[in-house]
Amino acid sequence: MRKTDNRASGSTEEAVxxxxxxxxxxxxxxxxxxxxxxxxLGLLPNTVASIVGESGSGKTTLARMMLGLLPPTAGRAxxxxxxxxxxxxxxRLDYWRNVQGIFQDPYSSxxxxxxxxxxxxxxxxxxxxxxxxxxxxxxxxxxLDVVNLKAAEVLxxxxxxxxxxxxxxxxxxxxxxxxxxxxxxDEPTSMIDACSRASILEALMRLRQEQGTSxxxxxxxxxxxxxxxxxxxxxxNGRIVESGPAESVMEDPQHEYTRRLLAxxxxxHEEWL
Amino acid sequence: xxxxxxxxxxxxxxxxxFGGEVRAVDGVSLTLAEGEVLGIAGESGCxxxxxxxxxxGLFDPPLRRVGGKVLIEGDxxxxxTPGALRTEVLGKRMSYVPQSAMNALxxxxxxxxxxxxxxxxxxxxxxxxxxxxxxxxxxxxxxxPDRVLDSYPFALSGGMQQxxxxxxxxxxxxxxxxxDEPTSALDVSTQKALVxxxxxxxxxxxxxxxxxxxxxxxxLRHVCDRIAVMYAGEFVEVGTTEQIVFDPVHPYTxxxxxxxxxxxxxVRGRKLPTxxxxxxxxxxxxxxxxxxxxxxxxxxxxxxQHGVLTTVQGRLVRCPRLTDTQDQSxxxxxxxx
Numbered sequence: 001m002r003k004t005d006n007r008a009s010g011s012t013e014e015a016v017x018x019x020x021x022x023x024x025x026x027x028x029x030x031x032x033x034x035x036x037x038x039x040x041l042g043l044l045p046n047t048v049a050s051i052v053g054e055s056g057s058g059k060t061t062l063a064r065m066m067l068g069l070l071p072p073t074a075g076r077a078x079x080x081x082x083x084x085x086x087x088x089x090x091x092r093l094d095y096w097r098n099v100q101g102i103f104q105d106p107y108s109s110x111x112x113x114x115x116x117x118x119x120x121x122x123x124x125x126x127x128x129x130x131x132x133x134x135x136x137x138x139x140x141x142x143x144l145d146v147v148n149l150k151a152a153e154v155l156x157x158x159x160x161x162x163x164x165x166x167x168x169x170x171x172x173x174x175x176x177x178x179x180x181x182x183x184x185x186d187e188p189t190s191m192i193d194a195c196s197r198a199s200i201l202e203a204l205m206r207l208r209q210e211q212g213t214s215x216x217x218x219x220x221x222x223x224x225x226x227x228x229x230x231x232x233x234x235x236x237n238g239r240i241v242e243s244g245p246a247e248s249v250m251e252d253p254q255h256e257y258t259r260r261l262l263a264x265x266x267x268x269h270e271e272w273l
Numbered sequence: 274x275x276x277x278x279x280x281x282x283x284x285x286x287x288x289x290x291f292g293g294e295v296r297a298v299d300g301v302s303l304t305l306a307e308g309e310v311l312g313i314a315g316e317s318g319c320x321x322x323x324x325x326x327x328x329x330g331l332f333d334p335p336l337r338r339v340g341g342k343v344l345i346e347g348d349x350x351x352x353x354t355p356g357a358l359r360t361e362v363l364g365k366r367m368s369y370v371p372q373s374a375m376n377a378l379x380x381x382x383x384x385x386x387x388x389x390x391x392x393x394x395x396x397x398x399x400x401x402x403x404x405x406x407x408x409x410x411x412x413x414x415x416x417x418p419d420r421v422l423d424s425y426p427f428a429l430s431g432g433m434q435q436x437x438x439x440x441x442x443x444x445x446x447x448x449x450x451x452x453d454e455p456t457s458a459l460d461v462s463t464q465k466a467l468v469x470x471x472x473x474x475x476x477x478x479x480x481x482x483x484x485x486x487x488x489x490x491x492x493l494r495h496v497c498d499r500i501a502v503m504y505a506g507e508f509v510e511v512g513t514t515e516q517i518v519f520d521p522v523h524p525y526t527x528x529x530x531x532x533x534x535x536x537x538x539x540v541r542g543r544k545l546p547t548x549x550x551x552x553x554x555x556x557x558x559x560x561x562x563x564x565x566x567x568x569x570x571x572x573x574x575x576x577x578q579h580g581v582l583t584t585v586q587g588r589l590v591r592c593p594r595l596t597d598t599q600d601q602s603x604x605x606x607x608x609x610x
Contacts, residue, residue, distance in 0.1 A: 055431065055460045148551065165317055190458075193488035195316045195532045199547045220460035223536040250536060264461040266491040267535045268467075270519060273469050273495050 015042030015216050017066060017099060017182050021187045022075030023238075024061050035061040037238035038075070043182065043214050048204075050217040050225035050246075052261060053235035059218045060104070062235070066216070067101045068092060079182075097126045102181040104187040105165035110159035116170060121178040143176035146154040147203045148196070164191030172203050179211050186218040201228050222263045226250050234258045277448045277482045278305035278328075283341030285327040288334070290311045293556045297323035297370075299506035301341075305449060308484045309571055310475055312514070313495035314529065315503035324503070325453045328484075329369060330358050346448055365395045368447040368480070372435040372454040378426035384437055385422035391441055411440055414479070415470055425535050432463035436470060450480035454487055464492070472496045491533050494518045502526045505553050505563040512588025522590050524568045562593050571596065 024036040036058040044050050051059050064070040066077050068084040076083040079095060087095055103109055110119050117255045120140045124130050131139065141151045147169035159167060168191050175183055185204065189197045205228060207213045219225050225232055225246070232243040234257060242255040253259045266272045280303045288294040297320040305311055315321050323336065324452060330350035332338045345366055350358065352399040363369075388408045390400055404585045408422060412537050421437055422427065429437060435455060443450060452471060456464040474480040485496060493500050493514070500517040502510045510523040518553040531546040550567040553559055554570045560565055571594075578593035585595050 022478050054462050112330075138344075163317065191455075193317045194490070195488055195529060195548060198534060201534075202547065220462075222461070223534045226536045227534055261462065262536060264465045266461075266465070266489070266495060266538050267537065268491055268494055268530070268533060269535075271495075273465070273472065 014044055016045050017077070017079050017216070018042030019062070019066060019072075019077045020075055022062070022065060022072045022077060024058075024065060024070065025073050032178070034238050036065065036072075037242055039235075039238070040075075041240060041243070043216050043234050044231075044250045045181075045214050047231065048208060048215040048217060048229040048240060049231040049233065050219060050229040050234050051233045052222055052225045054220055054221055054261075055234045058234055058238040060186055061238075063101065063184050063216070063218050067184055068095060069101075091271065097178070098173055098180050099182040100178055101184045101186065102168075102171040102175065102188050104190050104192065106164065106171050107159060107172055110167070112158065112160055114153070114158075116157055116159065116162075119159065119170070120155075120174060121165075121175060123238060124173045126178050139177060140173075143173040145265075146176060146206060147173045148199050151172065163195065165193065168192055169200065169203075172200065172207075175213075176203075176207060176211070179214060182214050182216070182219070183207065186215045187216075189224065197224070204228065220259050220261075221265060222250075234261065275307045276304055277307050277346055278289050278303075279342075280304070280328065281342040281344075281346040283324070283327050283343065284339035285323055285332065285439045286337050286339050287323075287338055289556060295556045297336075297505045297555055298327050301327075301503075301506075302465070303501060303508075303511070306486065307481055308475060309499070310472070311484045312480065312496045312497035312500040313484060313503055314488065314490045314491075314493055314500055316488060316529075316548075316552055318555070319395075319503050320506040320555070321488075321503055322453055325369065325451050325484075325486060326453060327407065328449075329363060331355065331363070331365065342577075356384065359390065360394060362591070364442075365392060365445040366447055366556060367449045368442040368445065370435075370439050370442045370450065370452040370455045373518065374431070374438040374458075375426065375593060380426055383423055383425055384429075384441075388422065388444065390439055391444065395445055407598060408444065409478075409507070410439075411444055414477070415440055415473075425436055432459055432467065435459060435463075435467055439470060439474070443474055446479055446481070448481045450474065450482070451483065451484045452486065455485075456492065468492055468496055490518070490529055491535065500531065507554055507563070507591065508589070509564065509591045510588065511582070516586075518586045520586070522585055522595060523564075523592050525564045528567075540582065564592075 018041060020040055022036060022039050026033045026035060039062060065072050071085050079099060089150050100147050121136060124136055144151050149166060149169050168188055192200055204215060208215055214229050217225060218226055232246050233240050234255060236257045242249060242258045249258060253262060280301060283298055283301050285298040287297055289295060301324055313321055326336060328343055330343060381443060389404045392404045409419060412419060412421060417436055419441060426434055456467050457504060471483060476485050485493060487493060497514050501508045502515055504525050510517060510526045517526060521530055528548040532548060548567060554562055561577050562575040562580050565571040574593050580591045580593040580596060582589045582591045583596040
């Protein structure tokens, strides 16, 4: 079996963000649920890695711990060698300048009282310097263009007036403005139909190519993960059960669970049901 | 095969605040035979869900019925009163599986009680024991545990909730079951189980026919007998699953199939297949072919002609370029070729 080893994460020294033996439990006494169980993984600069698993496998909990939104019960999440859980409020703000997250529910990420124009303008606050008004407008339009949204259509609206797919695109446009070193994308295409999913993935790929952002992609769909990432981590019941370069995991899956995940994706040319 | 559903030229528009009209369903015709599974594929906003609404015969403003006919086993739905529709047709002869199961179930009632409410609406004299007996029997048939009846919806997982909704939708053995994106909120493994369950419902004759609406054409390939591809409120290609998936004719169908991401070796690093542009604004449709502005092959003819559904290579296609150059015979009512 392929292990959670250095083959997958490269030399752990280089990883921008990594977790070491991280665990998280919820509840107490007889009702303890272990959501994440002794996970270790790393994300190399300017690469895309994916965490793939079913609902309830602990993917989102792991992502939240890496973002510093949830303290781990054991282990550490490290950003360039520093423990994320020890950051004070100032260091944390700095951390979020560099490590951004996008979530399954896009509506939860926006202030519902602000129009889209303000939401995007506020993104510049996370930059060290604030560009001129004209420059901001230009960049906002560029970012919206990448995610296939029309500035004239969305800027004056409120987030709740957007469709699920539009809101998810807007989240990605915002990431383009912030230009973080790391993006943790938790099911960023869950509300987008199969036909336009590719355009969102392409926007994420451009983020890596043009801005050098390292991306950790969290999904249940092996097909999507394979398309975008160089490294796959397969997660089941809180543990990484298999990891390695995307090609070798896909072509020669070692773990029973990985094989099942692969078989569950509907294909055009093979029997499925 | 007996025909259970016949839909003729249905048009359903939304009225906008500014006096405009959104032509969400614009002249859709279809037939559905006993035991048949029809897939409806298309992007978000092409009118798939509005079509499902229009088939139910219930039009709430701003949705408005502009024309057409829906016959279920010969009975005209649009000629019935809303009251008769609710007690005699909906939930009984025609049932609906919504996209979001959580919103479909009553959070304050246990599933068993909810099932009883549903059955009593259609059979007021049925006693509680008989209702529960039938519900249990159906649970077993769909390999769901008995405890579902004693649970509140929030105590069930997403996949289990969706299966429960399907169980309730099919409890009256409907002639037509309409599933509107039943799998989009679920992960791939749960999706598979659910699709299998829907297919088995039809195979066993519990639901006598199925309309499966989704944006995921790869799923349709495995359950449907026929597929109708919808774009901007109308069907652009209707044919057997084999024809649509392995030998598509319409440029939009081809683009749709090209955008499917499948985990097959060799696809990585390839340029991600996307359809350029956006679907048209349904309140301000382009002249001529609606897919024209996004079509790689469009020419002058496409800007002038809207195109009618015409038989091309044994299936119905709406494309000015194809129907102009090929052997054509006009056809408005898609049926099994």
